[in-house]
Amino acid sequence: MTIQGRSPASSTPTSTVGRGRAARTVDPARVSGAWSDASISVRLGDSLTLYEEWDTPTVIVSDGGYGVLGFEGDTTDHLGLPDWYEPHIAAWSRRATPRTTLWFWNSEVGWAAVHPVLEAHGWRYVNANIWNKGKGHIAGNVNTSRIRRFPVVSEMCVQYVFEARLDGLVLKEWLLREWKRTGLPLRKANEACGVADAAVRKYLDQGHLWYFPPPDMFVKMQAYANRHGEPSGRPYLSIDGERPGTAEQWAALRAKFDCPHGFTNVWDRPALRGKERYKVNGESGKAVHLNQKPLDLVSMLVEASSDEGDVVWEPFGGLFTACLAARSIHRRGFGGEIDPTYFHHGVRRLREAGSQLPLA
Numbered sequence: 001m002t003i004q005g006r007s008p009a010s011s012t013p014t015s016t017v018g019r020g021r022a023a024r025t026v027d028p029a030r031v032s033g034a035w036s037d038a039s040i041s042v043r044l045g046d047s048l049t050l051y052e053e054w055d056t057p058t059v060i061v062s063d064g065g066y067g068v069l070g071f072e073g074d075t076t077d078h079l080g081l082p083d084w085y086e087p088h089i090a091a092w093s094r095r096a097t098p099r100t101t102l103w104f105w106n107s108e109v110g111w112a113a114v115h116p117v118l119e120a121h122g123w124r125y126v127n128a129n130i131w132n133k134g135k136g137h138i139a140g141n142v143n144t145s146r147i148r149r150f151p152v153v154s155e156m157c158v159q160y161v162f163e164a165r166l167d168g169l170v171l172k173e174w175l176l177r178e179w180k181r182t183g184l185p186l187r188k189a190n191e192a193c194g195v196a197d198a199a200v201r202k203y204l205d206q207g208h209l210w211y212f213p214p215p216d217m218f219v220k221m222q223a224y225a226n227r228h229g230e231p232s233g234r235p236y237l238s239i240d241g242e243r244p245g246t247a248e249q250w251a252a253l254r255a256k257f258d259c260p261h262g263f264t265n266v267w268d269r270p271a272l273r274g275k276e277r278y279k280v281n282g283e284s285g286k287a288v289h290l291n292q293k294p295l296d297l298v299s300m301l302v303e304a305s306s307d308e309g310d311v312v313w314e315p316f317g318g319l320f321t322a323c324l325a326a327r328s329i330h331r332r333g334f335g336g337e338i339d340p341t342y343f344h345h346g347v348r349r350l351r352e353a354g355s356q357l358p359l360a
């Protein structure tokens with residue numbers, strides 16, 4: 001007996017038919033294609049045509065296709081997702097810097113399918129976070145003997161950073177190469193940093209024990225290498241290729257991250273309910289977008305990975321939750337939404353929330 005396997009992702013045709021939307025379709029001719037205020041700039045259109053106009057991102061919040069026909073243009077299953085995301089990921093890589101963090105929202109299998117594409121384009125996996133919506137999300141409505149699996153109450157939000165490279169090497173390779181170039185024994189790195197053995201163990205390790213040297217330690221290594229290293233090879237640990245590297249230059253090679261107190265990688269947070277869902281006709285109406293994300297979680301991500309004034313990209317805007325979060329914590333947001341109905345309501349939401357902001 002032969003068991004037929006599934007065809008590879010690239011041969012799976014992608015669907016362009018989304019599930020029925022709750023909000024009545026808005027006539028595209030009535031929708032203005034752009035809206036902005038002092039902090040946010042959003043456009044109606046395919047984000048692929050917008051990235052080049054947006055300022056350099058410190059944070060990208062991606063909440064696009066899930067392979068569940070969640071909106072028009074989403075694919076029928078996860079096998080179509082790598083092709084769906086690839087042009088976006090390539091564009092993000094062209095505009096990202098080593099300071100940039102990507103928060104990639106998806107289902108667990110959707111993320112698994114897209115992960116190799118992210119890695120191939122220079123995004124380094126940091127952490128998989130799980131949004132646990134809790135049992136309330138299924139409320140006894142699941143027939144497990146029919147679905148034959150445990151009911152799913154989670155979504156993934158995976159943290160990636162844009163990997164810095166110097167001379168084509170990732171930082172841990174570059175640091176070791178530079179130290180070896182000096183002709184000094186590795187153990188001298190400990191002396192340089194004034195530690196017993198931590199510098200060799202952490203900063204020159206080539207495996208998973210490697211740590212990014214804090215900027216003050218980097219400067220100590222740099223100063224020692226340039227003072228004691230083979231004179232003909234100087235400068236050592238130079239980031240611009242001309243002068244020894246500074247603390248500021250080194251710090252800029254790492255994405256920002258400041259962990260909020262008390263959080264782990266499991267976020268217990270109920271699915272959106274009641275007032276949190278943005279509705280068509282105020283509280284009595286229907287929810288506008290099935291995929292609206294919780295504002296508190298998205299704000300937490302943006303805050304953890306950026307500083308005031310930094311730029312947040314939201315390529316798959318929906319109701320522009322990340323732009324709203326960006327504005328409320330004094331970042332700048334750029335968003336795109338391809339569907340005129342969602343764009344119309346997303347802008348309405350931004351306007352309404354803006355009118356409720358306290359005057360600065």
Ligand SMILES: C[S@@+](CC[C@H](N)C(=O)[O-])C[C@H]1O[C@@H](n2cnc3c(N)ncnc32)[C@H](O)[C@@H]1O
Pocket residue numbers: 045046047048063064065070071072073289291292293294315316317318319320321322336337338339342
């Ligand atoms: C999962 S929803 C995002 C929901 C959003 N995070 C929120 O909180 O409201 C994805 C959205 O991306 C939009 N979209 C899909 N492809 C797009 C593209 N190429 N450019 C811009 N928007 C796109 C869809 O129309 C959909 O509204």
